[in-house]
Structures are given as C-alpha cells and as structure tokens.
Amino acid sequence: MDIVVKEVSNKKELKKFVKFNIDLYKDNPYHVPGLIEEEMQTLDPKKNPAFEVCDAVLFLAYRGDEVVGRIAGIINRPSNEVWGQKNARFGFVDFIDDEKVVNALFAAVESWAKGHGMEVLHGPLGFTDLDHEGMLVEGFDQLGTMATIYNYPYYPQHMERMGYGKDQDWHEFKIYIPEGIPEKHLRVGEIVKKKYGLKVLKFKSRKEVWPYAQRIFEALNASFAPLYGFAPLTQKQIDYYVNQYIPMIRLDLVTLIIREEDDTVVGFGISLPNLSNGLKKAKGHLFPFGFIHLLKALKSRPKVVDLYLMGVLPEYQNKGVNALLFNDLIPVYRDLGVEYAESNPELEMNSAVQAQWDYFKREHHKTRRAFSKRIGN
Helix, strand or coil: CCEEEEECCCHHHHHHHHHHHHHHCCCCCCCCCCCHHHHHHHCCCCCCHHHHCEEEEEEEEEECCEEEEEEEEEEEHHHHHHHCCCEEEEEEEEECCCHHHHHHHHHHHHHHHHHCCCCEEEECCCCCCCCCCCEEEECCCCCCCCCCCCCCCHHHHHHHHCCCEEEEEEEEEEEECCCCCCHHHHHHHHHHHHHHCEEEECCCCHHHHHHHHHHHHHHHHHHHCCCCCCCCCCHHHHHHHHHHHHHHCCHHHEEEEEECCCCEEEEEEEEEECCHHHHHHHCCCCCCCHHHHHHHHHCCCCCEEEEEEEEECHHHCCCCHHHHHHHHHHHHHHHHCCCEEECCCEECCCHHHHHCCCCCCEEEEEEEEEEEEECCC
C-alpha cells in the first residue's frame, strides 16, 4: 500500500501527531513519554510565541488509515540571521522501520524547506534550545530523561542511508555525587567570591524566585549564545518559559550566583529530581492521575537528579564560578541521598563544560547527533 504524507491542519490531526510517539514506543523500557497536553501547546501557533519568529509545518505519514510516521519542518529566522545561514530544521520526528515511510517524510520536509529558499536541512532540533534536540546514536539501553529524545537504533541508520551526515554531537554523562566537596572546588569558590564580589543565592519560596526569573533567562541568552544553532529568546518566549518552568522547580535544587553590587545573575544551576519513571507511569497524560506520579517524583528524595539548566555569563566562564554552584549543590544532593546526576546533552566540542566534571567520577553513557544534508544551492 502506498505511503501518503499529509500536512497537519487541525487539532484532531495534531493530537495524532503527538500521540504517535507514545504509541510507537509503548512497550519500550527506555523511552520516556512527554505529556500530550504540553507537546500540543508547544506545537500550537496560538500558544507558543516561537511561531512569531519561526516558520513551521507538521507532516503525518499514512499507510491507509494508519499513521506510520511524523516530522516537523522548522525555520528559525533569528538563528539563521545570527549564524548567517539558510538552514531549515527537522524535528519531532518518528517513524516505523520502513524505507518508503522515511523517504516520504523527508522528501516532504526537504521540498517545503527548498520552497522557502533554504539550502540545508539539519536536526533533529526544535524551535529553541529548550526543545528536544539530537538523535540518539549511542546508549539505546539507557533510560531517557524528560529533556531528551529517545529513538530506536534504526533511526540513524536511515539518516545515513539518505545521505545525512554528522553535523554536531552531544555527549551525556552520569556524574556520581562525591562524598564531599572536592577540596579544589572549595578553595576556588572562596577565591572567586572575593575576587568578583559574588554571592550564592538560595530561596525559601517561589515568591522570592519570581524577581530573578527574567534575569535567569537573560543570563541563559548570554551563556548559550555561542552554542550550536542558538538564537536569543524573545521577551515573549522568556515569559512563556518562566510561566511554564518556575512553578515546577524544587527550591532546594535551585542555586543562583549573583554579583552583589547590582544583583546581576552571573550563573545559575537548576536541577530537578529525575522524572523519567513518573512520566512513564503517566503515559502521556497529566489527568486524571498522571499529575500524581509527577508530584510524587518532584517531592521525592531522588536517587537521580537531572541537571536541567546550567549556565554562566561569558565574561565569568573558565573563572571558577561553576565551583560555587557545585559547592552549594553537592551537600544538598548528599543530604537527599542522590547517587548520580544526569548531565543531559553537552556539545562534544564544548570542552569548557565537560572539563567541569574532571573532579568527579563520571560515565559517558549516551551520544546524540544532529544530522545535516545540503538540499539546495
């Protein structure tokens, strides 16, 4: 039976697009499903302000009445301006192990991208760095995290078959929590605080966090600026993420480093209890009972934490500010009984970030890749 690719054009089809990922991996022990409601919001032009600066299209592949694949095409206009490129992205991509399905999906996105004057298609990437990115190429026997993509081993095989090559890799690590703060970290932390007039800031209530929320994302914009494909978040995007993420933070797992003279956020470390098992139990649904599993995980004494968002202003990088973050967080992790932290993806070429784990026992357990292919002149 022929494969037919159709553009998603209504809410019913959008729900099929989102649910296909959950259905495809329903029996896989390593896949962590997202929340259907949250992903539908991400892909809704009326709710996600990314659509103000991005062009996007969603395609579903059908064999008869059965959905057998999905893919999004995205053009992040600010990213192209920043990097001087004519790149389109593919993302939110899933498919059965069938050449005809994969070929049809990518042909649709490549045609759409060329129609918009793009010269390269790369991904998987989302609208922003806070969306899922990078196709898993190593670590298929490792449990995924809330912040990452899980995919079957046949995905990258199809990418290479179609002529897509490696553009960038991300590495992920298990970082085992030491019994105490490394002596060098303690020494460096004290030197850095005095030299630059810095202070470690903790919070007792979310009310105390809100005045710093904007500044955290301003620091994120600055610290992430050199990273692959990054474009600064707009004010509407910042507001969107503030309202989405601040209510779910664990106050004890949030550490800010501020410059005392003007209260500027110089560095931030936001970790969360690992929510993978809670999300698996929720099976994509927040209601009626999914939220119970997630609340339980958020309030737990976790064995694993995810290093969700971490960054340091460029002018303070490689100066020991990370030591201040870990000097605060290591005792918190120890008190909770945390065994290890999931680093989540770190660019292979970002040696400065990976060097911060030199004083910790670590295990490189996953690698993910952005593939790219030239599609036009």
